[in-house]
Amino acid sequence: MRGLGVVPAGSRQHRRRQIIGWALFALVVVLIPFLIADTYSPTIFGNRYTVGLGNLSQAIGMMVAILGLNIATGYSGQLSLGHSFFVGSGAYLTAVLVNEFHWSYLSTLGVVVPGLFLFGVLFGLPALRIQGLYLGLLTFAVAAVFPSIIRLDEVKDRTGGSNGLQIESDLVAPSWAPLNTVTEWLHAIPGVGSRVPDGLTSRQEEAVYKYFLLVIVALVCFWLVRNILAGRVGRALVAIRDNPLGAAANGVNLAAYKTLSFGISAAVGGVAGTMLAMHSGFVGPDEFGFAMAILLIVGLIVGGAGTLHGAVVGGLAIRFVPEWSSQTQTLPGTDTALEGPYGTAILGALLIIIIFVLPGGAAQGFRRIKARLMPVAPQPPRG
Amino acid sequence: MVVLASVLGVFDISLDKLSNGELWLAQFFRGLSDGATYASVALALVMIYKSTGFINFAQGSLALLGVYLAYIFSVEQGLPVALAVVCAMVASAVVAAFIERVFIRPFPPDHVLPLVIVTLGLLLIIDSAVGIVWGFRTRSLPSMFPSGAPIEWGIAQLTWRTIGNLGTVFTVVGLLYLLLSRTKVGLAFRAVSSNLESARLVGIRVGPTLGFGWALAAAIGTLGGALVVPDLLLEPSIMLRVLIFSLAAAALGGLDSMVGAVIGGLVVGLARNLLVTFLDLSELALATAVAVILVVLLVRPTGLFGSTRVERV
Amino acid sequence: MSSTYLEVRGLKAAYGDIQVLHGIDFSVDEGQIAVILGANGAGKTTTLRALCAMVSTEGSVRLGGEELAGQSTADIVRRGVAHVPQGRGTFPDLSVEENLMAGAFVRTDADVRADIEQWYETFPVLGERRTQTAGSLSGGEQQMLAIARALMLRPSLLLLDEPSLGLAPMITRALFEQLTAINEEAGTTMLVVEQNAALALRVANQAYVLEAGEMALSGPADELAADDNVRRAYLGY
Numbered sequence: 063m064r065g066l067g068v069v070p071a072g073s074r075q076h077r078r079r080q081i082i083g084w085a086l087f088a089l090v091v092v093l094i095p096f097l098i099a100d101t102y103s104p105t106i107f108g109n110r111y112t113v114g115l116g117n118l119s120q121a122i123g124m125m126v127a128i129l130g131l132n133i134a135t136g137y138s139g140q141l142s143l144g145h146s147f148f149v150g151s152g153a154y155l156t157a158v159l160v161n162e163f164h165w166s167y168l169s170t171l172g173v174v175v176p177g178l179f180l181f182g183v184l185f186g187l188p189a190l191r192i193q194g195l196y197l198g199l200l201t202f203a204v205a206a207v208f209p210s211i212i213r214l215d216e217v218k219d220r221t222g223g224s225n226g227l228q229i230e231s232d233l234v235a236p237s238w239a240p241l242n243t244v245t246e247w248l249h250a251i252p253g254v255g256s257r258v259p260d261g262l263t264s265r266q267e268e269a270v271y272k273y274f275l276l277v278i279v280a281l282v283c284f285w286l287v288r289n290i291l292a293g294r295v296g297r298a299l300v301a302i303r304d305n306p307l308g309a310a311a312n313g314v315n316l317a318a319y320k321t322l323s324f325g326i327s328a329a330v331g332g333v334a335g336t337m338l339a340m341h342s343g344f345v346g347p348d349e350f351g352f353a354m355a356i357l358l359i360v361g362l363i364v365g366g367a368g369t370l371h372g373a374v375v376g377g378l379a380i381r382f383v384p385e386w387s388s389q390t391q392t393l394p395g396t397d398t399a400l401e402g403p404y405g406t407a408i409l410g411a412l413l414i415i416i417i418f419v420l421p422g423g424a425a426q427g428f429r430r431i432k433a434r435l436m437p438v439a440p441q442p443p444r445g
Numbered sequence: 446m447v448v449l450a451s452v453l454g455v456f457d458i459s460l461d462k463l464s465n466g467e468l469w470l471a472q473f474f475r476g477l478s479d480g481a482t483y484a485s486v487a488l489a490l491v492m493i494y495k496s497t498g499f500i501n502f503a504q505g506s507l508a509l510l511g512v513y514l515a516y517i518f519s520v521e522q523g524l525p526v527a528l529a530v531v532c533a534m535v536a537s538a539v540v541a542a543f544i545e546r547v548f549i550r551p552f553p554p555d556h557v558l559p560l561v562i563v564t565l566g567l568l569l570i571i572d573s574a575v576g577i578v579w580g581f582r583t584r585s586l587p588s589m590f591p592s593g594a595p596i597e598w599g600i601a602q603l604t605w606r607t608i609g610n611l612g613t614v615f616t617v618v619g620l621l622y623l624l625l626s627r628t629k630v631g632l633a634f635r636a637v638s639s640n641l642e643s644a645r646l647v648g649i650r651v652g653p654t655l656g657f658g659w660a661l662a663a664a665i666g667t668l669g670g671a672l673v674v675p676d677l678l679l680e681p682s683i684m685l686r687v688l689i690f691s692l693a694a695a696a697l698g699g700l701d702s703m704v705g706a707v708i709g710g711l712v713v714g715l716a717r718n719l720l721v722t723f724l725d726l727s728e729l730a731l732a733t734a735v736a737v738i739l740v741v742l743l744v745r746p747t748g749l750f751g752s753t754r755v756e757r758v
Numbered sequence: 759m760s761s762t763y764l765e766v767r768g769l770k771a772a773y774g775d776i777q778v779l780h781g782i783d784f785s786v787d788e789g790q791i792a793v794i795l796g797a798n799g800a801g802k803t804t805t806l807r808a809l810c811a812m813v814s815t816e817g818s819v820r821l822g823g824e825e826l827a828g829q830s831t832a833d834i835v836r837r838g839v840a841h842v843p844q845g846r847g848t849f850p851d852l853s854v855e856e857n858l859m860a861g862a863f864v865r866t867d868a869d870v871r872a873d874i875e876q877w878y879e880t881f882p883v884l885g886e887r888r889t890q891t892a893g894s895l896s897g898g899e900q901q902m903l904a905i906a907r908a909l910m911l912r913p914s915l916l917l918l919d920e921p922s923l924g925l926a927p928m929i930t931r932a933l934f935e936q937l938t939a940i941n942e943e944a945g946t947t948m949l950v951v952e953q954n955a956a957l958a959l960r961v962a963n964q965a966y967v968l969e970a971g972e973m974a975l976s977g978p979a980d981e982l983a984a985d986d987n988v989r990r991a992y993l994g995y
């Protein structure tokens with residue numbers, strides 16, 4: 063396959079390509095919920111797979127959770143195997159605030175973000191003395207403990223114990239949201255239109271509305287994290303990861319930045335928790351246990367540690383791989399159904415394969431393909 | 446006195462319980478028995494950490510696989526339990542050696558992070574494979590030791606099982622000590638753990654030596670699992686809790702000390718049983734393990750017996 | 759005239775993408791002592807490591823006529839090549855005695871015990887500390903242990919990377935006397951990298967000067983010792 067020809071970085075053509083890229087991305091993000099409002103379900107090799115809007119929304123929550131983990135582990139190199147703890151705390155905080163104080167979902171972020179930031183900082187303080195594998199060991203154990211903390215007698219009344227908490231608030235699209243109008247327009251377009259229903263049922267409308275809310279929260283998170291990482295803080299974190307002694311010698315305050323990274327990381331994790339609570343209207347203790355902690359690591363590595371779009375791929379992977387695996391009723395050529403634990407096994411295998419063949423994750427793969435198809439010459443230094 | 450009373454109040458401690466000597470003794474025995482099982486898995490973790498510098502998060506999963514095999518050999522094939530356990534130890538050792546060869550050896554030994562992540566992947570794969578093959582129905586594995594208690598003081602019983610668990614662990618430690626200090630393969634293993642480069646320079650084949658370490662660790666872990674499972678029910682998630690307690694035990698002992706792993710295991714087993722009984726913290730049993738890890742890492746990162754070598758990450 | 763024992767042709771070595779040796783040739787005659795001199799970073803350690811397959815290499819290494827290239831470190835050691843690496847060459851967690859036993863790891867004969875006792879006589883400090891862990895020895899004692907450990911192989915070729923590192927001048931001189939004695943008695947061929955060029959040139963028969971991964975000079979040790987450039991660069995007078 064031939065590429066698009068080399069363009070110099072920063073040139074008009076390069077800029078134009080970038081703009082076209084982003085516009086396409088925006089278009090896809092906006093159109094998708096309408097296209098799959100009636101669950102998209104392709105049939106491959108006799109198996110019916112679904113791409114539901116609900117699953118996609120949940121994947122968006124996972125993307126933000128991985129984004130949070132990425133700050134502590136991908137960017138500042140502190141192995142955290144217990145990020146589910148922060149995600150779970152955010153989710154439960156939201157659930158309790160909505161149920162007991164009748165806050166709206168989004169307003170709980172006002173408590174979740176600073177609360178989890180502080181929590182992360184508190185957590186980061188001991189992490190200063192505990193490094194590398196030891197930190198991994200500690201966080202691994204912490205992840206396993208979250209469900210039993212939720213089930214404690216002392217907090218059972220609040221958290222619902224083993225039964226979890228149904229959140230008593232519906233997300234209903236406000237009357238000004240033109241979701242139905244857009245649906246009708248799209249339906250009228252010849253060709254594509256046939257995929258779009260000619261009007262949304264109230265359940266579909268709720269799902270589409272939730273999707274857009276989650277997309278907006280996610281975009282804000284990614285944008286904020288991108289800006290933080292592009293600046294002083296990001297440079298300091300990467301310096302600490304790659305060469306702690308050198309960074310310290312250059313006056314980077316290791317302790318402050320490491321703690322800060324844990325704080326930000328936890329806050330973003332908390333937001334992910336809020337998003338997941340919004341998505342499902344329910345929180346249960348075992349959702350946020352050690353299984354999720356490992357899933358997040360899988361997502362981080364599969365997508366690509368230390369990159370932002372890796373979190374997007376990772377979120378999609380950990381949501382859809384197990385789903386599609388369990389929908390594989392007959393594996394081609396055999397009559398095996400890949401139900402239940404197969405999904406986890408496949409994720410585990412994916413994790414190992416990625417570490418072996420593409421240690422930079424999917425992000426590295428994309429970069430390679432992009433460099434092949436749309437080469438960009440680096441800008442020559444100006445003299 | 447008032448302070449004491451209020452402290453007791455907060456924790457729901459009843460003085461009746463506290464002054465019940467038999468209860469103490471009963472929990473002491475149970476703690477030792479549990480501790481012995483944690484010690485076995487902790488020993489396995491320490492063997493890998495000592496020789497390679499990373500924590501094998503799949504250690505519990507290898508033990509899980511081993512215990513299921515022991516179940517198959519004993520309950521389904523009708524072998525005597527002890528023999529079934531030995532067969533399962535051998536089988537899990539073979540699996541572990543294979544895993545080491547295929548998934549671990551291709552990485553340079555000092556690339557700790559990818560290796561840890563590979564072990565997490567193995568954890569996912571093995572645990573779900575066990576679920577796929579044997580399902581999620583709970584089963585019960587009989588103990589290797591006779592039931593009943595030769596020594597009793599009221600409710601405090603020193604059961605055959607407790608004696609057997611402790612005896613097994615101390616025997617294992619003794620044999621391991623002899624193997625490592627008196628045999629050539631033991632010398633090779635310790636040389637590799639101590640200085641990889643020099644080990645290669647004296648002609649030791651490092652790969653097979655580490656593979657041997659993995660096999661041995663898996664066998665010991667399986668034995669630990671076979672000791673603990675008769676107290677619980679066998680199902681695919683069983684070893685996760687054991688793994689957490691064993692990690693705590695290994696951290697307490699210093700991660701690279703075998704004696705430390707055993708003492709750490711016994712201490713964690715005792716602490717868990719005493720806390721759960723006297724503070725009514727049954728949901729927090731796991732949290733005590735985390736607390737142990739946290740306090741050890743903060744106060745004395747090298748644990749009770751660990752050497753002060755520099756963290757390799 | 760003795761025959762060539764170690765013969766190296768076009769040896770290249772690289773750490774990842776960084777090429778360190780750019781195809782060097784040299785040889786050591788049987789039963790002789792050769793010394794490699796060179797500035798820091800010239801590639802001396804890398805050369806010795808390349809001979810033992812401890813770094814990725816290209817080129818030909820022949821030992822007594824047999825090709826070593828492509829063989830694993832473990833196999834090369836079994837051909838009788840012992841290597842005292844620069845710096846930490848011991849097993850710090852093992853006792854002194856176990857270090858010596860590890861040195862004889864590939865030997866299957868019954869004389870290991872006797873050899874250990876012999877090295878205790880040669881290096882009495884080691885005998886006094888036989889049960890102590892190697893990590894608890896002083897730097898100089900560890901260096902002696904590393905050398906004794908290498909000799910436990912009964913090597914036909916001994917590679918020594920800066921054996922005098924951290925040793926007091928008097929001990930260094932004694933050590934080189936030992937090495938010469940071993941060379942004469944057992945006929946062990948030796949390839950030594952050494953910063954103490956004056957001493958090394960005195961005991962060596964052949965000498966090589968490595969510069970930035972290329973062999974810059976070679977010749978009989980006494981000739982090189984008389985060479986003006988070598989004197990200025992390595993002997994300091």
Ligand SMILES: Nc1ncnc2c1ncn2[C@@H]1O[C@H](COP(=O)(O)OP(=O)(O)OP(=O)(O)O)[C@@H](O)[C@H]1O
Binds near residue numbers: 776778796800803805
């Ligand atoms: N593990 C390594 N990875 C990358 N580069 C290395 C490595 N080891 C050595 N080098 C590089 O190879 C070059 C030669 O190193 P080498 O250790 O062989 O030098 P040397 O001659 O032994 O120096 P010295 O006298 O300081 O011991 C140096 O530039 C060094 O930076």
Ligand SMILES: [Mg+2]
Binds near residue numbers: 802803804919
């Ligand atoms: Mg050197």
